[in-house]
Amino acid sequence: xxxxxxxxxxxxxxxxxxxxxxxxxxxxxxxxxxxxxxxxxxxxxxxxxxxxxxxxxxxxxxxxxxxxxxxxxxxxxxxxxxxxxxxxxxxxxxxxxxxxxxxxxxxxxxxxxxxxxxxxxxxxxxxxxxxxxxxxxxxxxxxxxxxxxxxxxxxxxxxxxxxxxxxxxxxxxxxxxxxxxxxxxxxxxxxxxxxxxxxxxxxxxxxxxxxxxxxxxxxxxxxxxxxxxxxxxxxxxxxxxxxxxxxxxxxxxxxxxxxxxxxxxxxxxxxxxxxxxxxxxxxxxxxxxxxxxxxxxxxxxxxxxxxxxxxxxxxxxxxxx
Amino acid sequence: xxxxxxxxxxxxxxxxxxxxxxxxxxxxxxxxxxxxxxxxxxxxxxxxxxxxxxxxxxxxxxxxxxxxxxxxxxxxxxxxxxxxxxxxxxxxxxxxxxxxxxxxxxxxxxxxxxxxxxxxxxxxxxxxxxxxxxxxxxxxxxxxxxxxxxxxxxxxxxxxxxxxxxxxxxxxxxxxxxxxxxxxxxxxxxxxxxxxxxxxxxxxxxxxxxxxxxxxxxxxxxxxxxxxxxxxxxxxxxxxxxxxxxxxxxxxxxxxxxxxxxxxxxxxxxxx
Ligand SMILES: Nc1ncnc2c1ncn2[C@@H]1O[C@H](COP(=O)(O)OP(=O)(O)OP(=O)(O)O)[C@@H](O)[C@H]1O
Ligand SMILES: [Mg+2]
Numbered sequence: 001x002x003x004x005x006x007x008x009x010x011x012x013x014x015x016x017x018x019x020x021x022x023x024x025x026x027x028x029x030x031x032x033x034x035x036x037x038x039x040x041x042x043x044x045x046x047x048x049x050x051x052x053x054x055x056x057x058x059x060x061x062x063x064x065x066x067x068x069x070x071x072x073x074x075x076x077x078x079x080x081x082x083x084x085x086x087x088x089x090x091x092x093x094x095x096x097x098x099x100x101x102x103x104x105x106x107x108x109x110x111x112x113x114x115x116x117x118x119x120x121x122x123x124x125x126x127x128x129x130x131x132x133x134x135x136x137x138x139x140x141x142x143x144x145x146x147x148x149x150x151x152x153x154x155x156x157x158x159x160x161x162x163x164x165x166x167x168x169x170x171x172x173x174x175x176x177x178x179x180x181x182x183x184x185x186x187x188x189x190x191x192x193x194x195x196x197x198x199x200x201x202x203x204x205x206x207x208x209x210x211x212x213x214x215x216x217x218x219x220x221x222x223x224x225x226x227x228x229x230x231x232x233x234x235x236x237x238x239x240x241x242x243x244x245x246x247x248x249x250x251x252x253x254x255x256x257x258x259x260x261x262x263x264x265x266x267x268x269x270x271x272x273x274x275x276x277x278x279x280x281x282x283x284x285x286x287x288x289x290x291x292x293x294x295x296x297x298x299x300x301x302x303x304x305x306x307x308x309x310x311x312x313x314x315x316x317x318x319x320x321x
Numbered sequence: 322x323x324x325x326x327x328x329x330x331x332x333x334x335x336x337x338x339x340x341x342x343x344x345x346x347x348x349x350x351x352x353x354x355x356x357x358x359x360x361x362x363x364x365x366x367x368x369x370x371x372x373x374x375x376x377x378x379x380x381x382x383x384x385x386x387x388x389x390x391x392x393x394x395x396x397x398x399x400x401x402x403x404x405x406x407x408x409x410x411x412x413x414x415x416x417x418x419x420x421x422x423x424x425x426x427x428x429x430x431x432x433x434x435x436x437x438x439x440x441x442x443x444x445x446x447x448x449x450x451x452x453x454x455x456x457x458x459x460x461x462x463x464x465x466x467x468x469x470x471x472x473x474x475x476x477x478x479x480x481x482x483x484x485x486x487x488x489x490x491x492x493x494x495x496x497x498x499x500x501x502x503x504x505x506x507x508x509x510x511x512x513x514x515x516x517x518x519x520x521x522x523x524x525x526x527x528x529x530x531x532x533x534x535x536x537x538x539x540x541x542x543x544x545x546x547x548x549x550x551x552x553x554x555x556x557x558x559x560x561x562x563x564x565x566x567x568x569x570x571x572x573x574x575x576x577x578x579x580x581x582x583x584x585x586x587x588x589x590x591x592x593x
Binding site: 018052055056057058059076077078080081083085087089090091092093094095096100104105107108109110149152 | 323325326328329330333337340341439440441442443444446447448449450451454586587590591
């Protein structure tokens, strides 16, 4: 372990059991310095538990982890000095102002006094909170809290930044800002460990991704490597006349490489006498095949649209392997 | 020990606790009732009794086991006058200890259980503090206000007591050695005890209110001291107070060793 000089995180058969649930199961992975690493998984897949174990705030039941060559279970404080964690909920004290929150954590993290004020001002500025610096956090909106929590995560300029679902619940503008920040961190050579259940987000930002299901690693690799599975895991939405539904379902189910065809409720289509069918296991490259099959069988298509794959689609594709 | 981190956490705990109504209210009301309300009320009654020259039977009974030298020092005073001085200096002494005990317990409840309740514990767990530093910071953050309320209460009580004993008997009685020991030796130990018990309680409950209620139970032994003295079982001598302080400090060590043994962020986080 730790042979390669720029490996910052390794886990070996890392496992955590809570009572009867195995939150993380035999997880082995390696992360290099400077990577943006996507950690994908549905609710309860074990993402947060993994982040907690890597930072030594939860003890593993079995297996081991190394962060910067240190064991988080025994040297947690040394690990945490160089990591920043954006927790799932912002975990801010509503009685403090934004400025005081950052100053409080700057002091805990021993940010040198000479740079403290400047660092805080820069972060408040970067996260567009300068004009609310002296307002109590209790009056902040969800997006503002999330931005302040992000600023707190970066207050000591950590080498590894763990982001636990940083965009969940944010509006599109805020999401774009968070994405820009991740890219910014990546350009500055920081390692980013991004927990998300948003596949498009991971695809967009990450060098490599790991897919976790029920605590187990389903797949790990760079986006290219997973690309073929991801392509297969896209879906295509097709709108046909409501009277053609049974025939269309039958036809598409027989059209390779469609894995599954199902009718989807869509009021917009229904109002126009149409019905939406979701084709699973196909990507944008398969659009011509689908169109050809429809034309060949005299089926009228009102609309055909490749969709971003959902995490569920990825699971489906990966489990097919 | 990373003192900068420890201080940052302790300072923040003190400053936000003092901005929280549920914390400040008992911190103000309890001292006002104990250190001002009751001595003034009893003083007014005693003063009237002294002026009307009716010796109250009750006070007479209370003052029976007078401390040594007490009779000589206050020779020539009437029973209500001596009785009030005895009340102010001796009978009320154990009540005073409620202040540091309760104050540190309420701040500890806010900073330990309250931290869980407000879900801010997680961000603190991810800081590079060790478990020991975190516990120490939290203890310091509750102990300082506890001790401060104790000192403040002592000053206020000294003024109130002197005004009232002057009104009743034209004497000034505080501060004396007994009360200086109470305020600077026993009081800080009581503050440490109140918060130690609350810390242990906090690891088992999830809200400020629950932790505060359990922590408040530690004032019960003080009530025994009050009753014991009132019943004439003993008198708070200097030596008894020195011993009481010593016993409390020893108890504090035991409580903190227990607290340190159970304070693990990994356990706290697993329970979140
Ligand atoms: N402290 C705990 N006590 C008991 N069970 C827990 C605890 N923490 C996590 N679990 C369980 O472990 C599993 C994994 O949880 P975890 O929070 O790591 O998932 P996650 O991938 O972060 O999910 P989400 O997307 O909902 O945040 C879940 O079944 C969860 O209920
Ligand atoms: Mg999670």
